Amino acid sequence: MRPQDTSLDRPSPDLTTQLIHHPYRPPEDFAAPQPGVFKASTVFFPSVAAMRSREWKHKTGYTYGLHGTPTSYLLEERLATLEGGLQTLLVPSGLSAIALVGLSLLAQGDEVLLPDNVYGPSKALAEGELKTWGITHQFYDPMDPQDLARRITDRTRVVWLEAAGSVTLEFPDLPELLRICRASPQVTVALDNTWGAGLAFNAFDIAPGLGVDLTAHALTKYPSGGGDVLMGSVVTRDEALHLRLKNTHMRLGLGVGMNDVEAVLRGLPSIVLRYAAHDRAARRLAHWCLDRTEFSQVLHPALPDAPGHAHWKTLCGGAADAAGSGPGLPGQAAGLFSVMFDARYTGVQVDAFCDALQLFKLGYSWGGPVSLVVPYDLNAMRERWPAHLKPGTLVRFSVGLEAVEDLQADLAQALGRLS
Template sequence: MDKKTSGKNYQTDTQLTHVGRYPDQFHGFVNPPVVHASTVLFPDVETMATGNQSYTYGRRGTPTTEALENAITELEGAAGTRLATSGLNAVALACLSCLKTGDHFLIPDTAYGPTRHFADTVLPKMNVEVAYYDPTRATDIKGLFKENTAALFLEAPGSLTFEMQDIHALSAAAKTIDATVLMDNTWASPLYCKPIDLGVDLSIQAGTKYIVGHSDVMLGTIAASEKAWGALDTVYGAMGVHVAPDDVYLALRGLRTLSVRFERHFKNTMSVINWLKDRDEVAAIRYPALESDPGYHLWKRDFSGASGLFAFDFKAGTTKEQSNHFFNSLNLFGLGYSWGGFESLAIPVKLKGIRTTTDIDPDCLSARLHIGLEDPQDLIADLEQALESAFQ
């Protein structure tokens, strides 16, 4: 924050407005400048030899990247933050910062698909043993620990199927063996969940989604606890990661409206879900903020809000043709990956084969929806005509 607000215990909405802004350092301008830089000059060889100045090389940080890192650090309650080129890049950097040859790594069976792909293709080349666990059975986790278990990964809610995890219990268990705890917190962002306060060491965001909020930037963030910060900073520097200043600027701009966008996403989502609950074509809705959801009590305890991403299962007996017809009939919902932007999106989900340690109906066909900022009645009308067209 700027010097007038730094160190004060402000509420989140006030933080979002002021974090990462330093008007006193930039001639009074409200927003930090977009600094395009590679070379940074030194006043003399003595300073060059010691590196004793704020910035030394563009890849190692500029006022632009520092502004976003400081903003995320304050929102997360972290010791420090590093930026990545995407959410997946953030996952990879976080993992590489706490794993070495011979380590054992536990990942929830509901983890984001590209996270699994990284774990299954890259980590074995480092001779890291990867094992998947049931995300809903926190009391069983100690039974999976080995002498070489170095890290425990969390994702809440889980990708596509939205199971919640007991962050408290899992983090506490990992601490008994001094394992590093990582968590993908993209769904809630630091606005609605603060993993580091719950015992997590590395809080990961796909900033591409809600932080940016406008579907036009790829970006990731990794916020670290005191325990994890040094190793993260070392790996970040060694890997030569750098995010373009224009992308960072757009992420800072998106951050300012995160709270008001989230409120609208949640309001619209509940309107759509309350309508879907009564549809004969829908067998179940997967959304932790619903009181009927199995993970509701964990969401209520650890989260202060919910985002616009959820899924629903089509009724038993739905054919692939009917599912495809539904998606192809949508007008306002775009068919596309990612989420968190202002627009509504939909993708088909076939659960068969995506889990290895948990039971799931292999014949269940599902839809994952991201509810955007459109009028919810228009979204409902679009869903209604697509369902009726597919199931007539």
């Protein structure tokens, strides 16, 4: 037992010492809607024995701020519940979550497989650092499960899935892709779950006996909801996989600020309501775009003609309501949709359309209150032009929380300037 320190029984005459070592402790029975924010680099131990016995890998105590405080532990547990997992690691961004998976699970001589519609920076990571370190990669057609089957070898260690696909929003046959992966026991299946946000479907229970091994999630988007936080997470169910990732997480020194954690904790209780509101508005606007002759194609998983619509319908909860009207919207489909401008419009004209928008702001990301728009050059992003896409120039919209009628009017006035 630590001997009692009697040297401070009487207050120091020095005011600085008195303020740093002030004896007052507030009562512990405070409760309020929002949790407290505990920020620390240094964590105090009551004794040397406690310092030596505490273990940072499990949430049984505190050792150093980088390994967690009550605030980050709370968010980790809530995110595990949101996504249907058991453990969560917090990282500085969604891309950091993807990088953590690669750095933890891949070594020289291994191979990672990515869908051709993968998130762009994930592709850049495979073509950059991973390639430099002797890790090879291939891109598979996410809409052709047999293409994935042909590419898996005994060197394949990680297969990434996306649902829906980045920018073009195809919805793959996730159960079939998982069945193919499970035929190769050395493969870890990772899903970028940012679009689904843990709400559209349960990634760990895709079908009876089928689920992914881990999810990467850009908390920057829907969990935050404010467009003002950068953070990511990796969620798992398997303890051994979690500890492997957590060891790499520790060695890389990955940490998040507790004020940012507080912001995500504040946004999380409303994620179900916000996700549904984004979804309803996006479907209404996508349906309106179907009738516009400027567009040769509208890409939204809930539209009957969208690539992979049947897979979305099966997995995400019911028949599609293309108009997206009414509070009881069947299925869930986030707040994104893309349009393919007819090939008669030049890239310059499409850029001018985007510049003419007033409520839709030019900017990356999504999930916040402000609607966003980005034009994309698909030829520079894909290994090959997908057969299910018509020729033209693609523009993606992230629908915010503005009135749908105002957003529709904004689209109409910008389209009116095309001529």
